[in-house]
Amino acid sequence: MSAENTTPPPNAAQIEYWNKGGGAAWSNYHDLLDRQLGPLGHEAMRVLDLKAGEAVLDIGCGCGQTTFELATRVGPTGSVTGVDISAPMLAIAEARAPHDGAGEIEFRLRDVQTDDLGIGRYDVAFSRFGVMFFSEPTVAFRNIHRALRPDGRLAFVCWQPFSSNPWMREPLEAVRHLLPPSEPPDPLAPGPFAFADPDRVRGILTDAGFTNIDIASFETTLGSGSVDETLAVTLRIGPLGRAVADQPERLPELAGPVRAVLERYLTSNGVQIPASAWIVRALGRQE
Template identity: 40%
Template structure:
């Protein structure tokens, strides 16, 4: 099975945890999704596929942007996340919205049927990204477009860098991972990303930097906010199977490190993404 480890991850304990935290992530990432949609300007009444749709909050925004007469299909490999997505309310005058549990890397899309392949942080998890993007490209109409966002390098994302640095003061670092392995930062290198898309048959590739403000906090105070961040960011993988006392030390460390960024009940940290567009060549 392609992406077997990702299937296991997103349908196991981690997938259930992400589903439980989905509303936190939806709120956190809504400004990014809104900015991406403003950047892409989807055609009214068109047919779009949301790749790696997760809990579907951005799928709803996409359906609103396309409007009545259009259609949005959200696809994801995670059953727990899709359960959240299917429970969402769809505003009036939005495009029709449905969800499908499948792997976009291998799913047999109807060739030449899709106007827009869209993704908000859902395309960084493919074992073979060229094969995956090639498969998705076949779904596009001749004048169809690809538009997605992905993270720039961790060093440029304060919201992940600071928690990871805090955690590694109390947890032994893991083996150095392959920077191109499936994960949040797999497409951070713009030259590699462009080469992947070109090898997949896309043309007119544009990779534009976009700065974002990541605002965390639901009014519970600094330490609770840091704990919420530790539960959903990349640092959460470092904390799996760690004893409660170690996690408490990591949260305390994070609260100390990030206190200067906590104002007005919010933890305000910088983020950096790529806005990527391409055409079916």
């Protein structure tokens, strides 16, 4: 009789989160999230300077908006592989209609840290907020590095610290007195702010074999459209969403103070709250 292997995979907690509560919230609100995050993903695509016919890896592609946009940019002779650990989010990605004139698209349920991504298959690796959740980031980026051709390029967008992101900080502060006290999160733990320190990011990429690392600040404003649309996302995604994920009955009580914050940022272009991200780029080898 063979002994059963009960060791959980290194990213077990994230796999559970993105296949259960987190994955469900992102799946339900993916249209509004795409509107909110679209411009930040476009900035990371812009610095990649994609060329027709290139093969692209979309890391943590989620519900697939960026995968389709990348496929449009590389055109019909190019291809994009979207990889993610979330089955429900990939199901949404697979159901999206392809854009005219886009390259070939495939989606794969893969853990970027532990699964085989192939060797030298991709010209480019990209991610919109999909690289901050690895238990061992250097291992994951070594795997990404191995999947790139020797002259491959990497670009991703990740968040600067919570304190530099009023769009997440101000709604949470407005309701903190209504929430149970909580310990400050470990800044190195997998999560939205794990790559907030650019020195840490530079060290991880260097150890993984990347060169010519450039980390640029991208300061912008964002929202999901109207106050109601942005409120729906703010109450369910990000630090506030996580804090109340298992208490949906509290949402009506929290909605008032959060709505008051969002109304202060209402413009003719919908809600627009300041946000700060890093646009990180690197090469597979020294140029």
